[in-house]
Amino acid sequence: MKLIKTEDAVGQILCHDITQIIKGVTKDARFRKGHIITEEDIPVLLSLGKDNLYVWENDETVYHENEAAQILCDVCINEHMIPSEVKEGKIELKSDCDGLFTIDVDRLNEINDIDQVMIASRHTNTPVKKGDKLLGTRVIPLVIKKEKMELVKEKAGETPLCALHPYVLKRAGIVTTGNEVFYGRIKDTFTPVVVEKLKKYDIEVTDHIIVNDDLENIKNAILELKEKGCEMIITTGGMSVDPDDKTPGAIKQSGARVISYGAPVLPGAMFCLAYFEDGTPVMGLPGCVMYASSSIFDLMLPRIAAKVPVSRKDITILGHGGLCLGCGDCAVTCPVNAICLDDGIAHINPKICIGCGLCARNCPADAISKTDYIAPGHKLPSYIIDANKCVKCGVCIDNCKFKAISKI
Numbered sequence: 001m002k003l004i005k006t007e008d009a010v011g012q013i014l015c016h017d018i019t020q021i022i023k024g025v026t027k028d029a030r031f032r033k034g035h036i037i038t039e040e041d042i043p044v045l046l047s048l049g050k051d052n053l054y055v056w057e058n059d060e061t062v063y064h065e066n067e068a069a070q071i072l073c074d075v076c077i078n079e080h081m082i083p084s085e086v087k088e089g090k091i092e093l094k095s096d097c098d099g100l101f102t103i104d105v106d107r108l109n110e111i112n113d114i115d116q117v118m119i120a121s122r123h124t125n126t127p128v129k130k131g132d133k134l135l136g137t138r139v140i141p142l143v144i145k146k147e148k149m150e151l152v153k154e155k156a157g158e159t160p161l162c163a164l165h166p167y168v169l170k171r172a173g174i175v176t177t178g179n180e181v182f183y184g185r186i187k188d189t190f191t192p193v194v195v196e197k198l199k200k201y202d203i204e205v206t207d208h209i210i211v212n213d214d215l216e217n218i219k220n221a222i223l224e225l226k227e228k229g230c231e232m233i234i235t236t237g238g239m240s241v242d243p244d245d246k247t248p249g250a251i252k253q254s255g256a257r258v259i260s261y262g263a264p265v266l267p268g269a270m271f272c273l274a275y276f277e278d279g280t281p282v283m284g285l286p287g288c289v290m291y292a293s294s295s296i297f298d299l300m301l302p303r304i305a306a307k308v309p310v311s312r313k314d315i316t317i318l319g320h321g322g323l324c325l326g327c328g329d330c331a332v333t334c335p336v337n338a339i340c341l342d343d344g345i346a347h348i349n350p351k352i353c354i355g356c357g358l359c360a361r362n363c364p365a366d367a368i369s370k371t372d373y374i375a376p377g378h379k380l381p382s383y384i385i386d387a388n389k390c391v392k393c394g395v396c397i398d399n400c401k402f403k404a405i406s407k408i
Contacts, residue, residue, distance in 0.1 A: 001143055002057040006045050009037045012055035015064060016142050017088050020048055029087070033066060054142060062143040065089030071149050072119060072137035075111070075156035080164040081134060089139040095128045095164055098201075100306035103135070103162040110155040116140045117152060121162065127302040128164070135162065165306035169232050172198055173207040173225030175218060177238040177247050182212040190236040190290045197297065200372065201305040206230060213238060218250035222282060226254075232281050232304055239270040239286040247284050248272050256282045260312050264319030267387055268296025273310060281310075293347045294324075294367075294386040324367070324390040348383050355380025 001015050013036055020030035030048065031041070037053075045053065063071070066086045073083055073091040080099060084092040095101070103124045112118055121135035128134065174191055181188045188210065195205050207225055211217040218235065225233045238247035248261050256274035261284075263271040272284030281304050289297045299318065303310050348359070350373050360368040360383055367389030370381050 001054050001059065001062075003052055003054055006042060006050055006053050009045075009053050009055060010039050010042070012037050012053070015054050015056040018045070018048060018050060019088070033064070059143070061146060063146055063149055065139040065142050065144065068117070068139040068144045068149050069137055071152060072111075072117060072139065075153060076119060076135060076137065076161045078160040078163045080166065081162075089142075090136060092136045093134045093162075095130055095132045095134055097130050097164070097166050099128060099164045099166040100302045100308055101126045101128045101134055101162065101164055102308065107156060107161055111152055111161075114148060114151055114155065116144055116148060119161070125299075125303060125308075134164070165308050167201045167203075167302075167305040168307050169305050170203055171206045171229065171231045172203050173228065173230030173233050174205055174209070175221040175225065175233065175235045176208065176210045177213060177218055177235060179212045179244070181237070182210055190285075190287075193290050194234060194236060194285065194297075197301060201301065203232070203305060213244045213246055215246040215250045215253065218246055219253045222250065222254040222256075226276060226280060230280070232283070235282070235284045236289075237285075237287065239272060239284050251282055251284055254282070256280075259310060260315045263296050263315050263322075265296040265299065265322035266324060267292040268299075271296040271300070273300065273315065275309075279307075279309075292387045293384055294389075298386065321389065324387040348385055350382035350384075351375045353382035354378055355382055357383065359383060359385075 004012065014031055014033060016033050017029040018031040019027065021027045030044070031037075035041075037045075037055075066089060069086050069089045069091045073086075073093070077083060077093060080095060080097050081093045082096050084090075084094070101122055101124070103121050105124055108119060108121065116139065118138050118140070119135060120138075122128070122133075174194060176188055176191050180186045191208065198205060207228055207230055209221040209224065211221050218238070222233055222235065235247050235251065238245040248258075251272055251274050252258055254274075254276075256276045258272065258274045261270075261272045263269060265271070267288035268286060270284075270286035270288075272282075274282040274284075276282070283297070283300065283304070285297055286295075289295050296318075300310065303314075348368075350371065353375065355370070355374070355378065357370070360370070367386045368383050369386065371384050373382050374380065375382060
């Protein structure tokens, strides 16, 4: 690569894209890498502010930015991912199906610690939809030493940095516990909440058993669902330390190996996760799942649905960022007042939310995401708040022009 005056560039090979920006009209490459410059190109290049140009000069010790970008893409890409066209040293990867996006954060950090290259990704263990952007790669200079890209490949190792796991578990069984429900003293309002959350991942509840607060009965119900072939088993209620709460003991006595009873997430501290020997997961859900818009269950369900094994360490590291402070920033921003604070935790009313996204853009904790639900009469999907990330600031409430967010 060498630098020459534009007027002297006729017949030379352009070694990078040259972008033309016309406000409100276009922002795209006017000339592509590899273009042979003609006499007619000179005034156009000068009008783009290019008094000097980099033209190709063979150098076996360097890669062009686009060649290096392809190497970055190659160390990341995996099944169910679609790469964009390489452009100006950049390649993006998108999902070709719904699923759980994961990335090896340690290896990602090692690569990003190498000067002049970068990979920017979503957080690991993020649920994504088909067509969602997963990550982007960029080479900073126009050319980069080949030895630096060899270091990238060394740090990346033999396997791709990231993966997209399609949701594969589709049949769930629910055990509802509690004397108050079993004997008809109150209506079961927990199960419908769980059913709706499962629908987001196309999981059907094929079996539902209601039992009283008896350890043996709860255990037998779990085993019955296992025998019927349920791909995941969920118990609701009875997860605290009260003398009538028998569910954790029943999960253990069922023969499932308990990964963790308790999670450093609020709401959701009394969550229990266990696995049978064949990998069938059992989740014990605390009461907060019934009333909190987002909880530990919402963090674990995508991983379980994608059949990604969850270890105790996976749960313990949730403590960093696992506290929702109910700051309310999301509620302040909402133009239709679709967000309210309940005991300091922000909630969005999906029937009021118009899907404008103001709350998500203003949330300092990145706790708000789009759902698939479109309310009658509305055109865009509503949003939902991750209670585990909400910091109770109230910004979303203050910014909602349609008064759809309030404190209660």
